[in-house]
Amino acid sequence: MIAFWGLAAVIVASAVWTISASKPVYSVVALLLNFAALAAMYMTLSAEFLAVMQIIVYSGAILILFVFVIALLSSGVAPFSMGPNRLPRIGIPAAIILIGALGFLGRGALTQRDTIVSGNATSTLGPVGTANVFGSVADFGRALFTVHLLPFEITALILMVAVIGVVLLAGDRGPFVPTRQHADRVERANREAILRGGD
Amino acid sequence: MPVPVVDYVGLSAVMFFIGVAGVVVRRNPLVMLMSIELMFNAANLLFIAYARSWVANAGQVFAFLVITVAAAEAAIALAIVVTTFRSERHVDVDDIRLLRG
Numbered sequence: 001m002i003a004f005w006g007l008a009a010v011i012v013a014s015a016v017w018t019i020s021a022s023k024p025v026y027s028v029v030a031l032l033l034n035f036a037a038l039a040a041m042y043m044t045l046s047a048e049f050l051a052v053m054q055i056i057v058y059s060g061a062i063l064i065l066f067v068f069v070i071a072l073l074s075s076g077v078a079p080f081s082m083g084p085n086r087l088p089r090i091g092i093p094a095a096i097i098l099i100g101a102l103g104f105l106g107r108g109a110l111t112q113r114d115t116i117v118s119g120n121a122t123s124t125l126g127p128v129g130t131a132n133v134f135g136s137v138a139d140f141g142r143a144l145f146t147v148h149l150l151p152f153e154i155t156a157l158i159l160m161v162a163v164i165g166v167v168l169l170a171g172d173r174g175p176f177v178p179t180r181q182h183a184d185r186v187e188r189a190n191r192e193a194i195l196r197g198g199d
Numbered sequence: 200m201p202v203p204v205v206d207y208v209g210l211s212a213v214m215f216f217i218g219v220a221g222v223v224v225r226r227n228p229l230v231m232l233m234s235i236e237l238m239f240n241a242a243n244l245l246f247i248a249y250a251r252s253w254v255a256n257a258g259q260v261f262a263f264l265v266i267t268v269a270a271a272e273a274a275i276a277l278a279i280v281v282t283t284f285r286s287e288r289h290v291d292v293d294d295i296r297l298l299r300g
Binding site: 001004008011012015016018019021024027028031034035038041042045046047049050053054057058061062065066069070072073092094095098099102134135139140143144147148151152154155158159161162163165166169170181 | 201202206210212213214216217218219220221223224225227229230232233234236237240243244247248250251254256257259260261262263264266267268269270271272273274275277278279280281282284286
C-alpha cells in the first residue's frame with residue numbers, strides 16, 4: 001500500500017517532468033526515473049521477468065538510443081533547439097481536466113473490488129517443474145514458450161522488420177530522399193538550361 | 200495491505216493522459232516520442248496489474264509484446280528523425296513538410 005502510493009507519486013512526478021523539461025536530455029533522465037519506478041512497481045505486482053525487461057530494454061536500450069540521437073543532433077551545424085511549445089496554457093489544464101473526468105468516471109464505473117495482495121499466487125499453468133509461483137521467470141517462460149508461442153514469434157518478425165527499416169532509413173546507402181533544397185537546385189539547373197537554349 | 204485494481208487503473212490513466220498532453224503540447228519530435236513511450240508504459244502497467252489480479256499469464260505476455268513494439272517503434276521513429284534532420288537542419292514537427300506529398 002505504502003509502496004504503491006510512493007511509487008505512484010514518483011511515476012506521476014517524473015512523467016510530468018518528462019513532458020515539461022526544458023531540454024530533451026532532462027526529459028530522458030526523467031523518463032529513466034519513471035521507468036525505474038515502474039520496474040519496482042512490476043516487482044510488487046510479481047512480474048519479475050517484466051521488471052528486469054523494463055530495466056534492460058527500456059532503460060538500457062531505448063533510452064540510450066534517445067541519448068545517442070540527441071547527442072547526434074546536437075553536434076550538427078545548427079544548434080539543437082527545443083522548438084516552441086504549442087498551447088502550454090491550454091493543453092496542460094485541458095489534460096488535467098481530462099484526467100480528472102476520467103478518474104471520476106472510472107471510479108463510478110469500476111465497481112468491482114478486486115484487490116491485489118502482495119505476495120505470490122499460484123500459477124494457472126499448474127505445477128510443472130519446481131517453480132510454479134505466478135510471475136516467476138520460470139512461470140513466465142513456460143507460458144511464453146508453450147501457450148503464447150505465436151505472439152513470441154510475431155515479436156521476432158516485428159524486430160526483424162524494425163531492423164531492416166532502420167537500416168534502409170538511416171543507413172549510408174539509404175534510398176534517395178529529395179530535399180527542398182535539392183529540388184530547388186534541380187529546378188534552377190533546368191531553368192538555366194532552358195534559358196541557355198539547350199534541350 | 201491490498202491495493203484495489205482501480206488504483207492501478209487510475210495511475211495508468213493519469214500516466215496515459217500525461218503522455219497525451221506531451222504529444223499535444225510539445226513540438227519536439229524526441230519529446231513527443233518519449234510521451235508515446237509514456238503511453239505504452241501506462242498500457243503495460245494496466246496489463247500487468249490485471250494479470251496479477253486475475254492470476255493469468257496472458258497479460259504479462261502481452262506486456263512483453265508491447266515492450267517489443269515500443270522498441271521497434273522508437274528505433275524507426277528515431278531513424279526518421281535523424282533522416283529528416285539531415286535534410287532539414289531543424290527539428291520542429293510543424294515545419295516538416297517533406298512527407299506531405
